[in-house]
Amino acid sequence: MKKPSMQIALGIVLGAGIGTAMGVAAGHVAVWLSVGIAIGVVIGSNFRGTNCAECAAVHEKHQTRS
DSSP states (O other), X not given: OOOXXXXXXXXXXXXXXXXXXXXXXXXXXXXHHHHHHHHHHHHHHHOXXXXXXXXXXXXXXXXXXX
């Protein structure tokens, strides 16, 4: 995936699905749905691709300093 918004959207969808399942099991759908969406946003923002040449160059510079 190239766009960060798509990555966050995927995280939200996964979090909403898991939150809904947990909410149905626990009997508190609204609470678990909101928790699942929050977790999904965090997970979605952490999806990163390593295809960026500029990022690879910056990371290489940092590693050579250490």
